Amino acid sequence: MLKNILKFALAATVVLGLTACNDSEESKKGAEKKVETKQTVIKIGATPVPHVEILEAVKPLLKAKGYDLQIVEFTDYVTPNIAVNEGELDANFFQHLPYLIEFNKNKNTDLIKTASVHLEPMGLYSHKIKALSELKDGASIAVPNDPTNESRALDILVKEGLLTFKDVDFKTAVDILENPKNLKIKELDAPQLPRVLDEVDAAIINTNYALAANLNPLKDAIVIESKDSPYVNIVVVKKGNENKEYIKALDEAINSDEIKKFIREKYKGSIVEAF
Structure with a gap:
């Protein structure tokens, strides 16, 4: 009886040992598989x-x-x-x-x-004028309509002395305080801006869309954003x-x-x- 018990115990130990080895091998394969499938x-x-x-x-x-x-x-x-x-x-x-x-x-x-x-650098472009001094009373200027790019575009007009604004985080047309030339600000989707140059007096356009429309910021922009822009x-x-x-x-x-x-x-x- 004791012999049989010992035989059974020994067999169980061997089985457990083999299982442990198999588990170890599977773990190793799993780790290798993770290395092999890293994102490329x-x-x-x-x-x-x-x-x-x-x-x-x-x-x-x-x-x-x-x-x-x-x-x-x-x-x-x-x-x-x-x-x-x-x-x-x-x-x-x-x-x-x-x-x-x-x-x-x-x-x-x-x-x-x-x-x-x-x-x-964002720039102001026009098919109708060659200098800001040519902007007439009531002239229309198109700008991007997303909050940060609109504010950024309007900052160009502030720097040129054409507009002043309330103290807000992001400027929009409704925040204008002083507008001596009665400029009409048209807020449009950024990709549309190059396409409306024949319909407005000027547009302030992101460089990526200007380049796509064959507008060179250094040659074609009447005013260009400073290189110290954030x-x-x-x-x-x-x-x-x-x-x-x-x-x-x-x-x-x-x-x-x-x-x-x-x-x-x-x-x-x-x-x-x-x-």
Whole structure:
């Protein structure tokens, strides 16, 4: 009887030992599988010019690091942020920090900046006048209608002495205090602005949309924003992803000497690197 008990105990020990070994092997395989399936595709949303162009120059740099950068084009300022917040995109590249802060507040999103890339000086363009002194009484000026870019555009008119405003965080047409020329401010979606230049006396246009409409900020803008502007364009991700290996690789590539050289040679001062 004792012999049988001992045999049973020994057999059970062997079985347990084999099970432990198998579990250990499975754990090891699972760990190896995790390493093998690390993220190598980076999906980033961007507006066309210059963001997509810059990202196309980033692509081969990331390819050399083992990453496939997939660029998704957008023509608005809302969808790419929603897509990052919902996990459909890993990052986006189209906006500045003041816009992002306001967007997070209004849309209850949790997005953060990971890298500064470039500044696109905003400019005032016209098909009807060649100098601000030619603006007639009651002239119409179109500006972007999102809070930060509208305020930024109106700041240009303030600097030129054309308007004064109430003390508010984000200026809009309703906040005007003094308007000696009785300017009519038309608030429109940013992508529309180049298309209405024949319908208004002037428009203040974001550089990405100006470039897409073959307007050169250095040659065609009557007035251009100062280069000390705080509106630097940034890479944005969902909070919690900023330290992921693939995001760090993206930031390193987009802030590289190669991209600095690309921006300088491609845009010749109409866009300025910010790193």
